[in-house]
Amino acid sequence: MFCRWATPLAGHKLASAKEFSSFLAGQHASPNDLQALFANFSYFRLARNGESQYSMARASKVRRVRERHCASKSLCSLGVRIPPFSSTSDPPPLFDGTTRLYTSYTCPYAQRVWIAMNYKGLQDKIELVPIDIRDMPAWYKEKVYPVNKVPSLEHNGKVLGESLDLIKYVDANFEGPPLVPADPAKKEFGEQLTSHIDSLMKDLYASFKGEDPVHKAGASFDYLENALGKFDDGPFFLGQFSFVDAAYAPFVERLEITFSEVYKNDITSGRSKLATYIEELNKIDAYKTTKVDPQEFVEVFKKWLLVMYTQSKLISHFGVGAI
Numbered sequence: 280m281f282c283r284w285a286t287p288l289a290g291h292k293l294a295s296a297k298e299f300s301s302f303l304a305g306q307h308a309s310p311n312d313l314q315a316l317f318a319n320f321s322y323f324r325l326a327r328n329g330e331s332q333y334s335m336a337r338a339s340k341v342r343r344v345r346e347r348h349c350a351s352k353s354l355c356s357l358g359v360r361i362p363p364f365s366s367t368s369d370p371p372p373l374f375d376g377t378t379r380l381y382t383s384y385t386c387p388y389a390q391r392v393w394i395a396m397n398y399k400g401l402q403d404k405i406e407l408v409p410i411d412i413r414d415m416p417a418w419y420k421e422k423v424y425p426v427n428k429v430p431s432l433e434h435n436g437k438v439l440g441e442s443l444d445l446i447k448y449v450d451a452n453f454e455g456p457p458l459v460p461a462d463p464a465k466k467e468f469g470e471q472l473t474s475h476i477d478s479l480m481k482d483l484y485a486s487f488k489g490e491d492p493v494h495k496a497g498a499s500f501d502y503l504e505n506a507l508g509k510f511d512d513g514p515f516f517l518g519q520f521s522f523v524d525a526a527y528a529p530f531v532e533r534l535e536i537t538f539s540e541v542y543k544n545d546i547t548s549g550r551s552k553l554a555t556y557i558e559e560l561n562k563i564d565a566y567k568t569t570k571v572d573p574q575e576f577v578e579v580f581k582k583w584l585l586v587m588y589t590q591s592k593l594i595s596h597f598g599v600g601a602i
């Protein structure tokens with residue numbers, strides 16, 4: 280069944296996600312209209328030449344698309360995400376002066392920069408280009424970011440990468456509320472905290488592989504609880520929301536889901552600061568609009584866990600050579 284957007288969209292040349300969103304705004308799309316739109320089309324191609332904007336889809340597939348995809352402020356504020364660019368999608372008009380954040384709705388590293396961009400109110404200044412990291416478009420590696428990872432930022436004719444660097448780059452080069460505090464003590468503690476994330480996550484991943492992950496992960500969550508006690512002028516790591524929260528939030532989000540859904544454990548139990556932290560984080564729109572679908576995340580996590588479990592069993596029986 281075609282919704283009423285089908286005809287106008289079919290003849291419309293869409294050059295970018297921005298244009299797509301203003302097109303919809305011009306059509307006075309209500310959230311219900313947009314849901315109807317996404318319920319009828321699985322996939323919009325934001326083509327450079329505007330030749331092919333969409334292909335028809337099955338509604339079942341699109342129910343998920345509707346939840347997941349969001350391209351710009353106007354679509355975000357309506358709770359809609361555009362589908363990611365995949366191997367069959369044409370690139371946006373690269374290096375045309377538009378600032379673009381190449382992201383993924385499922386990648387915590389990309390989510391960090393998306394949060395930072397939202398927090399600074401840059402939704403209209405930086406175009407979001409979601410990439411399907413399971414089916415990467417070849418042009419992304421060839422023409423945008425040879426490292427072939429998300430996130431990356433196209434700005435002033437250059438492409439930069441690495442999420443922690445990008446948060447700081449966005450903070451230093453764009454308007455909006457600062458993410459790096461002026462106070463040197465806070466700045467220093469922030470650096471200490473962000474440089475610890477990778478080893479914290481490594482410990483947590485290791486805890487999933489063995490027996491009693493809840494017990495093993497305890498020390499990592501205690502680290503967060505203690506860190507949250509350092510500054511008392513707000514509920515966040517440095518008191519007020521900062522680059523540290525943009526960096527940690529995607530991981531805290533996934534950990535909370537994992538422990539509650541997979542291990543039936545509340546990571547905030549006995550950790551009142553962490554409980555308040557998560558509660559306050561969930562009041563920040565810049566973060567809320569970037570959250571993952573918990574069910575989808577749990578499904579992916581369980582598959583990963585199964586692979587880990589199988590690998591460790593093979594190793595214990597046959598040695599490392601078995602995998």
Ligand SMILES: N[C@@H](CCC(=O)N[C@@H](CS)C(=O)NCC(=O)O)C(=O)O
Pocket residue numbers: 383385386387388389412427428429430440441442443
């Ligand atoms: N250190 C990088 C990590 C980025 C990263 O690992 N991104 C993953 C997705 S979560 C990716 O693009 N993977 C694609 C691939 O490896 O092919 C950062 O902080 O930006």
